[in-house]
Amino acid sequence: MAIVIKTPSQVADDYLSHLGAIKPDINTGQQDSDWFIRSRVLGGAFSGVLLDQKKLSNDAFPQSARHEALDRHLDLYFGDTFKAPTTSTGPVKFTGTNGSIMLAGTLLTYTINGNTYTTDADLTLVGSSGVTTVTSVSTGQSQNLLENTTLTMASPPAGFDAAATVFGGNISDGRDGETDAQASSRIVERVREKLGGGKVSDYKQFALAADPSVVAANVLRFPYGFGSVAIVITAGTQDIDGALDRGEAVVVTPSPALIEIVQAYIDEQKPVTDCAFVQSPNPIPIDVTVKVRYANGHNSTIPSGQTLTQAELVQREVKRALYKTPPGGFVMGGTGFVVASHVEEVIDTGLSANPYTVGTLEILIDRQVEQLAVTGYNRMILGNEIAIPNLITIIEM
Numbered sequence: 081m082a083i084v085i086k087t088p089s090q091v092a093d094d095y096l097s098h099l100g101a102i103k104p105d106i107n108t109g110q111q112d113s114d115w116f117i118r119s120r121v122l123g124g125a126f127s128g129v130l131l132d133q134k135k136l137s138n139d140a141f142p143q144s145a146r147h148e149a150l151d152r153h154l155d156l157y158f159g160d161t162f163k164a165p166t167t168s169t170g171p172v173k174f175t176g177t178n179g180s181i182m183l184a185g186t187l188l189t190y191t192i193n194g195n196t197y198t199t200d201a202d203l204t205l206v207g208s209s210g211v212t213t214v215t216s217v218s219t220g221q222s223q224n225l226l227e228n229t230t231l232t233m234a235s236p237p238a239g240f241d242a243a244a245t246v247f248g249g250n251i252s253d254g255r256d257g258e259t260d261a262q263a264s265s266r267i268v269e270r271v272r273e274k275l276g277g278g279k280v281s282d283y284k285q286f287a288l289a290a291d292p293s294v295v296a297a298n299v300l301r302f303p304y305g306f307g308s309v310a311i312v313i314t315a316g317t318q319d320i321d322g323a324l325d326r327g328e329a330v331v332v333t334p335s336p337a338l339i340e341i342v343q344a345y346i347d348e349q350k351p352v353t354d355c356a357f358v359q360s361p362n363p364i365p366i367d368v369t370v371k372v373r374y375a376n377g378h379n380s381t382i383p384s385g386q387t388l389t390q391a392e393l394v395q396r397e398v399k400r401a402l403y404k405t406p407p408g409g410f411v412m413g414g415t416g417f418v419v420a421s422h423v424e425e426v427i428d429t430g431l432s433a434n435p436y437t438v439g440t441l442e443i444l445i446d447r448q449v450e451q452l453a454v455t456g457y458n459r460m461i462l463g464n465e466i467a468i469p470n471l472i473t474i475i476e477m
Contacts, residue, residue, distance in 0.1 A: 095118075163292040170252055172213070219254060221322075370473070408461065
């Protein structure tokens with residue numbers, strides 16, 4: 081039976097009502113009386129006890145538990161605590177004079193937001209360039225950067241150019257600390273999907289347990305013949321909404337180093353009869369064309385309170401829909417797709433001014449996503465592929 085939590089005033093009124101029934105001669109409405117003052121003190125104390133009891137009962141279930149209680153649940157089911165935020169890492173290309181030497185620990189800055197990174201090893205230029213890995217000084221998904229991003233050195237070593245470029249992959253693996261909601265979801269999944277015999281859910285849990293940077297996993301059966309299992313992991317950016325709204329890079333492909341870490345962990349956990357292969361997803365650039373009709377203005381109009389044009393806002397929602405498409409796509413009939421109607425729904429949620437679909441920012445009265453593939457509106461992708469935005473075209477109706 082649910083615990084009924086009465087307010088202090090309700091408890092006080094109940095007390096005075098019972099008191100009036102026992103002692104009819106008492107004026108229970110006299111606010112400067114001893115009885116009235118006692119009712120207020122009793123009401124506050126008793127209501128607080130009931131509220132505390134409700135919180136204690138909620139702590140028994142991960143879905144409603146407080147932070148401290150969730151920490152104890154995590155220790156019970158996983159033997160650990162909340163996942164800490166992680167640093168990001170990736171390859172950077174330096175240019176300069178042949179034979180010039182850079183020591184490990186050299187500081188680079190992404191001037192757009194002030195992120196700082198340090199080189200992981202000494203580097204000697206062979207010819208006019210060289211590549212080494214860097215690691216972010218701070219943690220979190222905001223530290224991730226896309227390939228071809230420019231970093232600068234305030235004081236470059238002798239023979240080195242001040243500018244360097246993310247090269248041969250993203251700076252990746254940085255994720256924010258685990259939230260209460262994410263921890264609760266992880267616990268509930270473990271309760272509902274207990275480990276047993278190498279199920280699909282087992283491999284997903286293995287991947288998530290291997291390293292805090294891992295965000296999700298897609299499991300493929302028999303990709304290389306009977307007995308083989310592929311675990312396609314994504315890592316880094318988990319709060320896609322926050323990243324897009326703040327203008328941060330969305331990076332979900334794991335680094336080679338993270339692939340090795342997860343592979344080693346799964347090799348220890350998997351059934352001995354399985355041949356498991358941990359992989360990075362193959363990014364598939366998706367072109368999207370959207371026809372729109374605005375409530376006011378045109379593509380270049382900047383709505384009140386915004387810094388982006390209306391066309392840029394639509395493009396951001398398209399990116400949101402593509403990045404939120406799960407690895408391997410939305411499965412329909414055993415095949416995965418990037419779904420045009422999903423893109424439209426995300427646009428509606430963010431921007432619709434239609435009275436039947438109220439958006440967060442109401443600027444669109446109509447939209448139509450053109451077909452995503454030559455074969456139809458939906459774009460098929462494989463189980464080891466993820467959708468990423470490519471050319472996004474906004475056409476006014």
